[in-house]
Amino acid sequence: GQNIDQPTEMTATEGAIVQINCTYQTSGFNGLFWYQQHAGEAPTFLSYNVLDGLEEKGRFSSFLSRSKGYSYLLLKELQMKDSASYLCAVKPRGSNYQLIWGAGTKLIIKP
Amino acid sequence: DTAVSQTPKYLVTQMGNDKSIKCEQNLGHDTMYWYKQDSKKFLKIMFSYNNKELIINETVPNRFSPKSPDKAHLNLHINSLELGDSAVYFCASSQVIGSGAGNEQFFGPGTRLTVL
Numbered sequence: 001g002q003n004i005d006q007p008t009e010m011t012a013t014e015g016a017i018v019q020i021n022c023t024y025q026t027s028g029f030n031g032l033f034w035y036q037q038h039a040g041e042a043p044t045f046l047s048y049n050v051l052d053g054l055e056e057k058g059r060f061s062s063f064l065s066r067s068k069g070y071s072y073l074l075l076k077e078l079q080m081k082d083s084a085s086y087l088c089a090v091k092p093r094g095s096n097y098q099l100i101w102g103a104g105t106k107l108i109i110k111p
Numbered sequence: 112d113t114a115v116s117q118t119p120k121y122l123v124t125q126m127g128n129d130k131s132i133k134c135e136q137n138l139g140h141d142t143m144y145w146y147k148q149d150s151k152k153f154l155k156i157m158f159s160y161n162n163k164e165l166i167i168n169e170t171v172p173n174r175f176s177p178k179s180p181d182k183a184h185l186n187l188h189i190n191s192l193e194l195g196d197s198a199v200y201f202c203a204s205s206q207v208i209g210s211g212a213g214n215e216q217f218f219g220p221g222t223r224l225t226v227l
């Protein structure tokens with residue numbers, strides 16, 4: 001079967017750094033996406049990884065290890081507005097359209 | 112300019128009724144999707160259309176029927192609504208560019224359906 005695992009909830013402090021992990025078992029691999037979803041809003045795209053390594057975008061970075069079926073999203077200099085759910089999604093091999101979605105990690109930022 | 116729009120934003124209705132949700136995207140994308148997000152926040156794909164052709168049809172009750180009049184619109188009709196249909200329904204679109212980057216999905220604001 002196809003499976004994506006993420007922690008259900010994490011708590012971090014404003015100004016700190018937090019790493020949200022995602023492990024996946026899918027029928028092949030064709031890319032991994034991270035999305036941010038604020039409460040009551042739509043998911044919005046954060047990052048895409050298809051090759052091993054780190055992709056940096058401002059305060060957010062995403063890492064991928066295909067051999068380990070593992071990714072993480074790193075958020076630096078946390079702000080209160082970063083309180084949201086973070087969704088990991090994998091595109092299986094042979095699929096141009098379908099994503100396999102994780103259940104999301106709810107990140108709570110405390111002052 | 113709204114990239115992916117959905118109407119209505121809120122829908123409250125009685126069990127047994129039939130309702131429709133409309134979605135439009137002005138991004139020029141060739142693929143559109145319907146997702147259901149339940150109270151546990153898990154996003155579940157329901158349908159996908161590529162250039163008006165149904166390409167993903169997950170295990171969904173046949174009370175749910177999508178319709179794509181053109182590649183900018185994807186509507187969802189639900190017959191005989193049940194309590195378990197209460198959820199947030201998201202429309203999304205993407206432009207498929209081979210198997211490379213750039214085909215992230217853009218989501219509409221969601222339709223909150225409550226069945227009483």
